Amino acid sequence: MLTFALPKGSLFKDSIQLLQKAGLDFSAFLDESNRQLQITDPTGTAKALLVRAQDVPVYVEYGQAQMGIVGEDVLREKTPKVAKLVDLGFGGCRMSIAVAQASGYQSPLDLPPHSRIASKYVNCARTYFDSIDLPVEIIPLYGSVELGPITGMAEAIVDLVSTGKTLKDNGLIEIEVLYHSTARLIAHPLSYRLHSDRFGQLIQQI
Numbered sequence: 001m002l003t004f005a006l007p008k009g010s011l012f013k014d015s016i017q018l019l020q021k022a023g024l025d026f027s028a029f030l031d032e033s034n035r036q037l038q039i040t041d042p043t044g045t046a047k048a049l050l051v052r053a054q055d056v057p058v059y060v061e062y063g064q065a066q067m068g069i070v071g072e073d074v075l076r077e078k079t080p081k082v083a084k085l086v087d088l089g090f091g092g093c094r095m096s097i098a099v100a101q102a103s104g105y106q107s108p109l110d111l112p113p114h115s116r117i118a119s120k121y122v123n124c125a126r127t128y129f130d131s132i133d134l135p136v137e138i139i140p141l142y143g144s145v146e147l148g149p150i151t152g153m154a155e156a157i158v159d160l161v162s163t164g165k166t167l168k169d170n171g172l173i174e175i176e177v178l179y180h181s182t183a184r185l186i187a188h189p190l191s192y193r194l195h196s197d198r199f200g201q202l203i204q205q206i
């Protein structure tokens with residue numbers, strides 16, 4: 001039986017709908033009274049695990065799930081050993097650097113050396129600032145990263161932007177886009193090679 005790791009949160013509903021179009025029904029996860037974290041499709045041919053977005057590649061890398069759906073941002077941050085199969089087109093957002101509008105910074109190069117940068121994406125942030133040779137202190141956070149510059153804890157943030165509303169409502173502006181991200185279908189590399197027919201059929205349907 002094929003097992004999928006599906007992300008809770010922003011990508012959840014689109015992931016369920018996509019698999020429904022491919023003939024796999026995991027809509028039981030949409031029922032909020034159901035607290036099961038693992039369900040089997042009514043056809044009995046596939047199973048899904050409901051996990052945090054950041055944990056999807058972990059289940060796929062370790063082989064507990066043969067396939068998963070996860071944002072490109074998580075793949076760049078975690079660099080897991082998984083096969084990247086298809087750009088699914090939903091979950092569009094960008095990884096950006098933002099600062100308080102009042103700070104006057106218009107480019108990352110305006111940031112003073114040893115600035116503090118708050119982020120959930122510490123590796124993406126580190127890679128970018130290394131690439132421009134600017135020494136910075138990265139402050140790891142787990143959410144509400146926009147509070148970094150507002151409270152004065154950090155000069156800038158590296159975070160996802162989609163509509164831009166969170167930045168706007170908190171008086172922040174984007175000064176650089178690091179990359180664009182959408183949801184990806186990923187697979188356990190060995191399973192993908194061993195079951196290429198089944199995977200190929202499913203990818204066609206998706």
Ligand SMILES: Nc1ncnc2c1ncn2[C@@H]1O[C@H](COP(=O)(O)OP(=O)(O)OP(=O)(O)O)[C@@H](O)[C@H]1O
Binds near residue numbers: 007009073093
């Ligand atoms: N505002 C957004 N608009 C569109 N896609 C987004 C947005 N924020 C995040 N995403 C995409 O959805 C994925 C999951 O994000 P989500 O916010 O649900 O989880 P998370 O906050 O990163 O994880 P967790 O809540 O488990 O810590 C991200 O990795 C990204 O690819």
Ligand SMILES: O=P(O)(O)OC[C@H]1O[C@H](OP(=O)(O)OP(=O)(O)O)[C@H](O)[C@@H]1O
Binds near residue numbers: 145146162163167
């Ligand atoms: O540009 P927008 O459409 O406003 O979306 C951007 C917001 O979405 C994500 O936050 P999320 O909802 O995942 O919250 P968290 O990072 O604080 O957990 C991201 O970290 C931004 O805060």
